[in-house]
Amino acid sequence: MASWKMKSILALTLALALAVWTFGPRPAEAVKRGGILKLVVGSKIPSYDGHRETTFGIIHPLRPFYSLLIRVNPDNPQSPTDFICDACAGKVPKPTDGGTKYTFKIRDDIWFHNGVKLTSADVKATYDKIIFPPKGVPSARKAFFTSVKSVTAPDSKTIVFKLKYASGAFIPALANPFNWIYSKADLDKHGTNWHKKNINGSGAFRFVQHKPGAFVEGKRYEKYHLKGKPYLDGYRAISAPKMALRMQAIRGNRAYIEFRGFPPKARDDLKKALGDKLRVQESDWNCNLLFTPNNKRAPFTDKRVRRALTLAVDRWGGSKYLSRIAIVRGVGGMVFPKHPLAATNEELKKIAGYWPDIKKSRKEAKRLLKEAGVNLNKTYIFSNRGVDQPYRVVGTWLIDQWRSVGLKFKQEVKPSPAFYASLRKKHDWDVSMDFNCQSVINPLADVSKFLSDDVSGNQYGQYQNRKLDKLFDQMNRASDVAKQRAFMREYEKEALETSAHQFITLWWFKINPHRSFVKGWKIAPSHYLNQSLDQIWLDR
Amino acid sequence: MSKYIFKRILLMIPTLVGAAVIVFFLLRAIPGDVCVLKMAGTGMYADPEAIRICQQELGIDKPLILGIDTQFVDFVWGFATFNLGESMWTGKSISGEIGLRFQLSLQVAIMATLTATVFAIPLGTISAIKQDTWIDYIVRTFSISGIAMPSFWLGIMIILGLLIITNKITGEPWMPPIEYTPFWVDPWANMSQLVWPAVATGFRYSAVATRMTRSALLEVLREDYVRTARAKGLLEKLIINRHALKNSLLPVTTVIGLEFAFLMGGLVVTEQVFNLNGLGKLFVESVLASDYTMTQSLVMLVAVVFILTNFVIDILYAWLDPRIRYS
Structure with missing residues (x-):
């Protein structure tokens, strides 16, 4: 009888363990470090200046070199209202003064790739260039900030935006992926055109080289402010204007992902050819x-x-x-x-x-x-x-x-x-x-x-x-x-x-088929968003 | 001979100037400009002030020809001082952008020419000698299929074939690299990328040259001096090699030369199929982006390549056919 009881308890325990293993919450997958991400980009790079350009042709290859003040939450990019701090510290602040004042604290551990510390002066110089550009300096998104009255930096860690009226459009505009933070020293020393041909950001990757019409190469920035990231050693954004070629590049493993999107037929063909080696994200x-x-x-x-x-x-x-x-x-x-x-x-x-x-x-x-x-x-x-x-x-x-x-x-x-x-x-x-x-x-x-x-x-x-x-x-x-x-x-x-x-x-x-070993990236409702590449890792 | 060469070099100048003026006006006759495309072409909000500043920076807001400060004057001045300027799309130096691509295009053109020559001359010769035999039929089928098959289509078939076959054999599809590696950096990577476009274009190219070799040789083989050589009892091998083939190569040289020049800037679709960062791809991108400065420079480059190739062909004529003398 005791033996029967023991056997029943054992069987029950095993069944329970099996159920938990099958249906229970899984531990987070262990991130693997290293590797070079190869992505294909279907658009040409104009200048390197994010403040004047509007194409994803510069977002996909160059955005990883820069930080933003705030950004769309990379873990929840589908939400149209979930923004997190990037260069700022803590959470995105709530407005004060009847919704007309936003005060951001700047992180203390953020450096440009040339070794200079990023301060509120850099953020102010950046947003002054975007919102109040000097005469003759183009700013593609100036009109997004018509509600802004002033940008001030009372100290090196604080930046304050004062609005003419409370506006629900302000925070999303601030998170625009083109609002790359430039160094004030670069702007003062080299002028507003310098960023057309030069890169000095504080993003997850450092610029290595750009072969026009061929590729852009970046390598991991060891002093990146989000500790432990990025996971990749680097990335290579390969220019490939033809959609058919971009699709075959993923099939032939010459590239692992394309961030803009493929038509349904391409997704189906790739899935048929690669099976489990392909993962499809849609939005x-x-x-x-x-x-x-x-x-x-x-x-x-x-x-x-x-x-x-x-x-x-x-x-x-x-x-x-x-x-x-x-x-x-x-x-x-x-x-x-x-x-x-x-x-x-x-x-x-x-x-x-x-x-x-x-x-x-x-x-x-x-x-x-x-x-x-x-x-x-x-x-x-x-x-x-x-x-x-x-x-x-x-x-x-x-x-x-x-x-x-x-x-x-x-x-x-x-x-x-x-x-x-x-x-x-x-x-x-x-x-x-x-x-x-x-x-x-x-x-x-x-x-x-x-x-x-x-x-x-x-x-x-x-x-x-x-x-x-x-x-x-x-x-x-x-x-x-x-x-x-x-x-x-x-x-x-x-x-x-x-x-x-x-x-x-x-x-x-949006349909993004990619190699299954590309992990950590979540599709956003725009091909401009979630492109810092700092959360991506390769499972192989 | 030197007088002839000097005269030909002088003649290049009006040809180039004519090409430059035509391309300047033709480009501007096409509606649209690079700034509008840059700012509004993405569907995002396009700031009219940003577009205006961009047009001002690039000088495309200036009048075309009437006045002193015009686009045409800028263009002529740049042309006269050999200053190609900057690409309107990237803002980078045009000579730098072209230099990057020239190497790749030149290598593909040379490889395709070698492929074509290696196949075309022997096949065309055998076909002519064995006229109306089964060998001739096979060679003619080969050459007709080469002409009928566009190189870009063959390129697509090559890529798909490689993907399917390697997947069947190794379980992982393989395709040629999509990034260019110079030969001296990694010969294997370089060849594994460029051999396929060279085959795709070389096939069509060799088909044209094979047919040309065959028909030219057939014509020469019916000449009186060949009949005389046969009557003298010369060996057939000697007649073909020494008397017939050399003379029949005149039109073949022209075809090979012109095809080479064409390949330097005309591999538009094939370069896209294999993602080759060459001059053809740059050409298409520049035209589509209304990048006037880059397109003008590329047209001039192709014109120079054509003129030089013709020049070299003319010199070769004298060597191949002693009856031709330049005075």
């Missing part, structure tokens, strides 16, 4: 394709015609089918779908163009076109960019959508320089493809594309709508999220439905 992407009617060209001067354009487009159906062949998926309004300020599906379904019943929607479109007396025998011009993913795929789909309400469009596909000349200056189109692609999710700034063209700077529909301008201003000055959200709904409805100026098609979808 909604803070980029969307828009179609912009020429608000100054008949018949698109008539808001009924513009509204018919959006009513004809079946976004819900498109999301389902297009996502199999193109890098688009999310149905959303102006705001990145996962953000607290974004419209919920229920709210979206009330906006023209998002109605769940596409038949009803198209019937209304036809009615509006008839009422406006649109010539359906005429072929209109749809201008598109000569890039396959996702422009041409979505462009072809749009033409088919419009045909369903009787509108005929001819797609004119142009190389990028000609497309931009046409979009921005020539306006020789009836409807044009356009896109909005940002880094940190910052809806209060990102939706500025819908402002009047004399305010926005990148609105190409050629319209002025002072109601939108006013709503945008009110939204940016609103003190709490609920108020911001209410203004955002009003702003969205005015731009997408009531005045029907320009429209979102679908939001992009």
Whole structure:
């Protein structure tokens, strides 16, 4: 009997142990140090100056050389509101003085690669250059900081930003991955152009060499302020403009990862070829394709015609089918779908163009076109960019959508320089493809594309709508999220439905297949984010 | 001869100037500019002031031709003083950027030319001698397939083939390196990268040269002096080597020379397929980025290569055919 009891206890214990081993929490994987990460980059490097450039072509190879004041949390990059300190100490501070003052403490253990200690003076010089650039010095993101009144450094460890009004757009703007901290001494000694051709940062890696058109090489910075990091000995960012080559490079183990993203077909082919040797990370992407009617060209001067354009487009159906062949998926309004300020599906379904019943929607479109007396025998011009993913795929789909309400469009596909000349200056189109692609999710700034063209700077529909301008201003000055959200709904409805100026098609979808031995990197909703490489390690 | 060479060198000047002026105006006739593309091409917010400053820095806000301070004057001055300037996209010195790529393009061009020559002359000769036999048919099939097959397609097939075959054999797919290593640093790495594009381009190149060798030799073999040599009882081997082949090489030399010059700047697609950081890839990137200064310099470089190659071919003519004399 005792033996039977003993056996039962033993069996029960073993079963319990097995269950715990199988289903219980696993200890964190032991990080392996060393190795060189090889990544492929599909864009050319312009200058080395992050403050003036806007392409991921410098983020992927050069961002690891620099620190930011704050950054998107690398362990939780999917969150649009989770920011952590990088060069600052402790947590991201809460604002004081009614939301108009942010005081940051700078870390005491942070050095530039040339051995000089980083202080608040460097942070001040950096943000002065970004926010208040001297005359003739370009700053690509100056407009993100219109709420900032002053930047001061009362002592070597403190930096204070004073705002003109409390703004929810300020902290996300501060975490922008282009806001590299430069040394004040470099700026004072060499001037504001020095960083176009030189690198001296305080990031996880030190610059070794750049062979233009070939690669950028970085090696571990031993005095990096985040102790124990980076795990890699170094990295090599290899330039490879062709997507097919980048994909084969991962397949042939010439590169381990590409941070921008592949289309679904490439993911499937790679998975089929590599099986378990490949890991795929996927995410909604803070980029969307828009179609912009020429608000100054008949018949698109008539808001009924513009509204018919959006009513004809079946976004819900498109999301389902297009996502199999193109890098688009999310149905959303102006705001990145996962953000607290974004419209919920229920709210979206009330906006023209998002109605769940596409038949009803198209019937209304036809009615509006008839009422406006649109010539359906005429072929209109749809201008598109000569890039396959996702422009041409979505462009072809749009033409088919419009045909369903009787509108005929001819797609004119142009190389990028000609497309931009046409979009921005020539306006020789009836409807044009356009896109909005940002880094940190910052809806209060990102939706500025819908402002009047004399305010926005990148609105190409050629319209002025002072109601939108006013709503945008009110939204940016609103003190709490609920108020911001209410203004955002009003702003969205005015731009997408009531005045029907320009429209979102679908939001992009990011697919990053990479070699399974690349560990520690989590996909973010933007190809600009989480690129410091300090948390990546190679499991082999 | 020296007078002829001097005259040819002088003739290069108007040719180059003409090419330079044409490319200057053609480039600016294409809509779009590098600053707009840099700032707005990413879909991010494009600051109009930043675009304006960029245009000012690069001088593309200046008038094109009317006045003293114009883009054309800047261009002519740079050209006259051999100052290529800086790339509008990268801000780096153009001579430095081209220098980096020149070495790789030259090596691929030489390797492809060697591949082509090594195959083309013997195959074309055998094909002509064995005209209308099964050997001739095989060589003709080889050459027609080489012409029909674009080198970039062959390149893609080579990469895919290597990936599939090595995966089957070793369990891990292998493809040629995608980074260039100079020959003197690591000959193995260098060859394992460049031998494949050399084969891909050399195949088409050798196909053209094979057909040219065959038809030229067939023509020469029907000449009276060959018939006379045969009538004298000379050995066929001697007739081919000494009398026929040398004369038939005139058009083949032209083809090989022009193809070589073409390879120096024209390997646009093949370079992309193999990710070769050569002049062809730079050319495409510069045009797509509206990088006027870089594109102008590359066009000039290719023009110089073509002119020099033609010049060398002309000199070779005199050596190959004693009837040709330059005076």
